Amino acid sequence: MKIDTQERWLFLSIFYPQHQWHDLLLKGLYPFFNSSPPGLKDYLIHFGTNKGDHVGLSCLVSAGQCGAFISRFNDFFTGYFQSIPGLKSYNDELATTEQVYMNIPFNTLCHSLHQFLPQAATGDRAAYRYLWSQSTKQLYLAFETDPFDLEDLFSASLYLTLLVLLDGGVDARAYTHELGKMVEMDAVRGGYDQRYKEAGGMLNEIYEDCLSIIRGSPNPRLKAIADWSLLFRNYCALGPNLPMLLSHLYFHLGIPVNGRGIISYFTQQLMKTHFQKSASYNGF
Numbered sequence: 001m002k003i004d005t006q007e008r009w010l011f012l013s014i015f016y017p018q019h020q021w022h023d024l025l026l027k028g029l030y031p032f033f034n035s036s037p038p039g040l041k042d043y044l045i046h047f048g049t050n051k052g053d054h055v056g057l058s059c060l061v062s063a064g065q066c067g068a069f070i071s072r073f074n075d076f077f078t079g080y081f082q083s084i085p086g087l088k089s090y091n092d093e094l095a096t097t098e099q100v101y102m103n104i105p106f107n108t109l110c111h112s113l114h115q116f117l118p119q120a121a122t123g124d125r126a127a128y129r130y131l132w133s134q135s136t137k138q139l140y141l142a143f144e145t146d147p148f149d150l151e152d153l154f155s156a157s158l159y160l161t162l163l164v165l166l167d168g169g170v171d172a173r174a175y176t177h178e179l180g181k182m183v184e185m186d187a188v189r190g191g192y193d194q195r196y197k198e199a200g201g202m203l204n205e206i207y208e209d210c211l212s213i214i215r216g217s218p219n220p221r222l223k224a225i226a227d228w229s230l231l232f233r234n235y236c237a238l239g240p241n242l243p244m245l246l247s248h249l250y251f252h253l254g255i256p257v258n259g260r261g262i263i264s265y266f267t268q269q270l271m272k273t274h275f276q277k278s279a280s281y282n283g284f
Helices: 018-033 063-083 090-098 125-142 150-167 172-190 192-198 200-214 220-236 242-252 257-277
Strands: 007-015 040-048 054-062 108-111
Touching (some): 018 054, 018 125, 040 242, 063 108, 125 220, 125 242, 150 172, 150 220, 192 257, 200 220, 220 242
Antiparallel strands (some): 007 108
């Protein structure tokens, strides 16, 4: 694939506490990207906690305007920090006393520290990048009303994973079977089975919510996640690499490694139950 030397990807990180990510999303990022920053062509958002709570940005910018874009970015968010500074919560203070390495302080801007730029191994690479650009837009809609943190992003990841598998655009049986083998040891070490039992009521509700979306009759409160999932469900109809897609999704939403294992186990158990209810279930 020919590289366009007229544009560059810039990777930026905004260190800000997750209990204030809602403010940053709607009062910081949304106004900034709608202010026509110089040279901006596209952007992706991701969340994370590596080196501290942060929101990461991957910005495609005209090569000749990278300097102007960075200057606008720095000025805008320096002003934002002055008006809505990120403040440590009690949990942040507790985590600081228990960690070995210091995190980067809140209200800090960093360049080229975190990178999120999903690449399709095969097929239409431009379409794959467009998928994540559109997912960023849907993310605004999903979280525009209420404050959110990693727990909410975890729930969104679980909804989206289940919806992709239940939609029928992928071989969900084969994937669920392989998933069971992959998470078996981690499930023992991480106590996933106990967590699954403790969260049983909530997980069954999520499963029923997903079925209502697939059937086209969701509760109005599910509209945002239903619309968001449609991006991935439509893409999966093209026969993508599902493990790669889900890995990028979890990075996009800031799910740490142990959280990905829990999502995989919860998904495997819910889908196993789903197939057991099916008349054509052949067992695992």
